[in-house]
Amino acid sequence: MGMFIVLEGIDGAGKSTQARMLAKWFENKGYDVVLTKEPTDTAFGKLIRRLVLTGGKEGIIDGARISREAEALLFAADRAEHVKKLIEPSLKAGKVVISDRYFYSSLAYQWARGLDLEWLINLNAFAPRADLVILLDLPVKESIKRINGRSIKSEFDKIVELQKKVRENYLKLAERFEEIRIINALAPIEDIHKDIVALVEHELFEKRK
C-alpha cells in the first residue's frame, strides 16, 4: 500500500510550493509519486472553477450565486472521481500520493460558509483519511499579501473575513483528526520543507517499520 499525504491551509499558505518540493524529495529517493490537487483538472474541477471560484457570471444562476449546498456537493463530486479514478488505484499500486487540498478543505471552507460540519463530514465519508495531513498555518494578513494580485478587490473584506474563519476551522479540525500536523507557514520555504520531511520520516517511515 502506498502513502497518502495532503497539504492543507488557507489561500496562499504555500501548499503548492511545498507539495512540489515534497514530490521531488520522494522521487529523489526512488519513489513513484502522484502529485495532484483539488479542485482537480477534470471536467468536475473545471466546472467548479467556472461556477464557484471565479466569482464570475457563470456562477450566477437565476440571478443568484449557486447555493452553499450545491457548492459542497460539487466539491464532493469532484473528490469522488479523484478518489476512485486516481487516489485509490495509485495507493493500491504502492505509489506516494501527494494532494494539494482534499476533503479537509471542504470541512474548513464550507463550514466557514455556514454549512453543518457533521453534514460535511458525512457527505465526504467515501473519501479515505490521509496518512498525514500537513496544515500550513498562516496569519490571514500574510496570506492576503501573498495573493494580493488575485484578490477580488470589490469583495476584499469578505475574503479576509472568510479566510479568518477558515484558519480557525482548520485549527479546530486539527484537534479532531489525528492525522493533521500543524506547521508554521511564516517560516522560510526551505525550513518548512525540512520540517515536512522530518514529519514524513517520523510519522510514516517509523510507523511502517
Ligand SMILES: Nc1ncnc2c1ncn2[C@@H]1O[C@H](COP(=O)(O)OP(=O)(O)OP(=O)(O)O)[C@@H](O)[C@H]1O
Ligand atoms: N514560506 C513562504 N514564505 C514566503 N512566501 C511563500 C512561502 N511559501 C510560498 N510562498 C509564496 O506565496 C505564494 C503562494 O504560494 P503557493 O501557491 O505555494 O500557495 P498555495 O497555498 O498553493 O496557494 P493557493 O491555495 O491560493 O493556491 C507564492 O508566490 C509563493 O512563492
Ligand SMILES: Cc1cn([C@H]2C[C@H](O)[C@@H](COP(=O)(O)O)O2)c(=O)[nH]c1=O
Ligand atoms: C478542495 C476545496 C477547495 N475549496 C476552495 C479553497 C480555495 O479558495 C479554492 C481553491 O483554490 P486553489 O487556489 O486552487 O487552492 O477552492 C473549497 O471551498 N472547498 C473544497 O473542498
